[in-house]
Amino acid sequence: MPADPQPDPEFEDGLVRAFDRAAEDVRSVAEPLVTGGLARGRVRRRRRRIAAIAGSVTALAVIGAGGLFTAALGVGHPVPTSHALTAAATSAPPRLDTGVNILLIGLDSRKAMDGSDLPGAFVQDQLHAGSSSDIGGYNTDTLLVLHVPAGGDGKVQAVSIPRDDYVQSAGADGKMHKIEEVYGIAKATAEAKLQGTGLSPAQLEQQTREAGRTATIETVQQFLGVPIDHFAEFNLLGFYDIAQAVGPVQVCVNHATSDRDSGADLRAGLNTLDPSQALAFVRQRHGVADGSDRYRTTRQQAFIASALHTLRQQGVLTDLSRAQQLLDVVRKDLVIDDQWNLLDFMQQVPDLIGGNVEYNTLPISGFATVTGEGRSEDVDTVDPALIRRIVQQRFGDASGVSGTSTASGSAAPDTALPVPGPATVRGDEGIPCVN
Amino acid sequence: MTKSSSSAREAMEDEFLAFAAGRSGQLYRSAYFLTGGDGHLAEDLVQETLGRMYAHWHRTTRPGRSGQIADPAAYAQTVLVRQFLSHQRRRSNRERPAAVLPDRTGHEVDASLRITLTEALAQLPAKDRAVLVLRYWEDRSVEETATVLRANAGAVRTRSVRALARLRVLLGDSLAELAVR
Numbered sequence: 001m002p003a004d005p006q007p008d009p010e011f012e013d014g015l016v017r018a019f020d021r022a023a024e025d026v027r028s029v030a031e032p033l034v035t036g037g038l039a040r041g042r043v044r045r046r047r048r049r050i051a052a053i054a055g056s057v058t059a060l061a062v063i064g065a066g067g068l069f070t071a072a073l074g075v076g077h078p079v080p081t082s083h084a085l086t087a088a089a090t091s092a093p094p095r096l097d098t099g100v101n102i103l104l105i106g107l108d109s110r111k112a113m114d115g116s117d118l119p120g121a122f123v124q125d126q127l128h129a130g131s132s133s134d135i136g137g138y139n140t141d142t143l144l145v146l147h148v149p150a151g152g153d154g155k156v157q158a159v160s161i162p163r164d165d166y167v168q169s170a171g172a173d174g175k176m177h178k179i180e181e182v183y184g185i186a187k188a189t190a191e192a193k194l195q196g197t198g199l200s201p202a203q204l205e206q207q208t209r210e211a212g213r214t215a216t217i218e219t220v221q222q223f224l225g226v227p228i229d230h231f232a233e234f235n236l237l238g239f240y241d242i243a244q245a246v247g248p249v250q251v252c253v254n255h256a257t258s259d260r261d262s263g264a265d266l267r268a269g270l271n272t273l274d275p276s277q278a279l280a281f282v283r284q285r286h287g288v289a290d291g292s293d294r295y296r297t298t299r300q301q302a303f304i305a306s307a308l309h310t311l312r313q314q315g316v317l318t319d320l321s322r323a324q325q326l327l328d329v330v331r332k333d334l335v336i337d338d339q340w341n342l343l344d345f346m347q348q349v350p351d352l353i354g355g356n357v358e359y360n361t362l363p364i365s366g367f368a369t370v371t372g373e374g375r376s377e378d379v380d381t382v383d384p385a386l387i388r389r390i391v392q393q394r395f396g397d398a399s400g401v402s403g404t405s406t407a408s409g410s411a412a413p414d415t416a417l418p419v420p421g422p423a424t425v426r427g428d429e430g431i432p433c434v435n
Numbered sequence: 436m437t438k439s440s441s442s443a444r445e446a447m448e449d450e451f452l453a454f455a456a457g458r459s460g461q462l463y464r465s466a467y468f469l470t471g472g473d474g475h476l477a478e479d480l481v482q483e484t485l486g487r488m489y490a491h492w493h494r495t496t497r498p499g500r501s502g503q504i505a506d507p508a509a510y511a512q513t514v515l516v517r518q519f520l521s522h523q524r525r526r527s528n529r530e531r532p533a534a535v536l537p538d539r540t541g542h543e544v545d546a547s548l549r550i551t552l553t554e555a556l557a558q559l560p561a562k563d564r565a566v567l568v569l570r571y572w573e574d575r576s577v578e579e580t581a582t583v584l585r586a587n588a589g590a591v592r593t594r595s596v597r598a599l600a601r602l603r604v605l606l607g608d609s610l611a612e613l614a615v616r
Contacts, residue, residue, distance in 0.1 A: 011603050012571065014610050018552050019572040023464045025549040 081338035084213035092227035096396040098150035103231040106142025138184035147395040156357040160297035166379035171215030186215030225388035233335045243275035252433035301359035301425040302434040359425040468568045469519045471557025484515040523561035555605040563598035
């Protein structure tokens with residue numbers, strides 16, 4: 001290395017002038033691109049027609065940042081949207097308060113969003129899921145309702161509905177079903193109706209899924225007694241892709257476990273998970289507590305909390321390029337409702353990304369075996385009145401708009417649960433340890 | 436949402452959009468130089484910067500409280516440079532290979548100055564570019580530049596001198612000829 005060169009004031013002056021002159025030129029050739037984009041974004045916003053973008057909880061957290069890309073500048077390609085919310089709105093119960101309720105639907109589908117089968121080897125090796133496309137399909141493995149308080153102040157409540165809860169379905173055939181099956185039943189009914197109408201397979205898939213979504217939203221609304229304001233649907237592949245985009249996530253388990261079915265193999269304490277292991281972590285059932293599905297909800301919640309923690313630690317939540325990468329993933333694996341106003345939602349994100357989230361699983365009353373249509377299945381029985389009281393207590397706030405309907409449930413004891421369930425997972429503890 | 440909070444939000448959004456419309460040109464020019472004339476990347480950086488500004492916009496409206504952004508314009512320029520550098524770190528393998536500088540006769544339209552300057556900048560390391568843009572385009576002091584880059588003043592001074600020397604070698608006499616006209 002030669003000695004440091006001597007300062008050259010003449011060259012420095014020349015550089016200042018060169019920047020100025022060149023800037024004039026930049027202004028003339030390139031600037032319209034930027035300001036033009038802004039102007040378009042502004043018009044769109046005024047018309048309240050912002051392309052909505054959203055995703056799973058993990059993606060939700062970064063959406064605020066990434067969404068601006070679309071919202072303020074009017075560029076980007078929107079996530080596929082669904083009208084299911086509008087269809088379900090007619091039967092929605094009155095709201096408890098001015099907060100926003102968001103339903104996350106996780107399907108165990110091995111199909112891509114357009115109905116084509118995912119490659120078998122990928123499903124087998126990476127998703128650790130049976131490769132046949134008729135195993136699983138349209139069961140809603142994950143049903144998580146987020147309640148974001150009005151104004152974004154205060155704790156976000158996240159409530160998981162155990163997928164085996166035996167409930168009165170709405171929007172499907174009106175019978176009692178495991179809540180996870182409502183989507184598929186409504187989809188199959190719609191499919192029978194639409195057969196022979198000349199729709200392409202992709203159109204048929206799209207329309208019948210809308211029926212499944214509508215029925216799922218209606219059933220959840222009726223079961224919890226709250227309206228759903230927004231929803232996002234993702235599948236196994238979507239989860240995998242999201243986990244990959246987030247990068248390695250640390251989770252904490254109380255005991256070492258391994259489970260061949262899901263591919264989970266965890267040691268006690270902290271584990272660093274790649275996407276495939278992350279999927280196994282949230283799907284593991286055997287060797288977790290009583291082996292029932294209800295403890296999987298805890299895993300899902302813990303993963304979400306840990307993933308948010310990871311993103312927060314990496315500063316990704318405020319890094320637009322990383323946020324954009326996540327959005328690109330979200331874009332291809334998710335479907336969201338067509339009414340999601342990002343600019344509004346962004347204001348509510350801080351508590352979510354700050355980890356101020358409390359996760360709970362709704363209690364069940366007991367277990368039962370029901371028979372029908374030549375098969376029997378094990379279900380979780382529930383007390384709908386108790387569920388609604390609990391939800392009211394968790395979601396409702398004192399200044400809620402619906403004073404009359406909260407009165408009856410004002411003293412709901414949510415301690416006297418008939419069957420012990422998973423514990424609360426707290427998002428403000430960094431990486432929560434779970435079973 | 437109550438009516439008043441939603442109209443307050445709309446006022447904030449309008450304020451932000453006015454800011455974005457007013458500042459994006461300046462941000463774009465800085466981004467254009469930082470990226471060595473990569474218009475697409477520059478556009479992305481501006482968008483990312485504005486996105487980030489939006490996310491933090493509420494901090495511009497709480498005077499006296501901690502974390503307040505007193506000067507949004509300056510803050511945005513800082514965000515831009517930091518975005519650029521972190522972008523470079525992630526994509527260091529995607530640096531464009533050093534282009535051979537085209538021969539300049541020295542008397543062309545102004546476009547040639549822009550091209551000459553940015554092509555030379557493009558051959559410098561990202562941090563050198565950041566220092567030069569901050570010091571000679573944004574007219575920041577060594578201390579301010581150090582704050583933006585999260586470095587100490589001495590390091591900025593050293594880098595500045597070396598970056599200037601490299602640029603001088605790359606540009607030869609063409610800068611003087613083009614800039615004086």
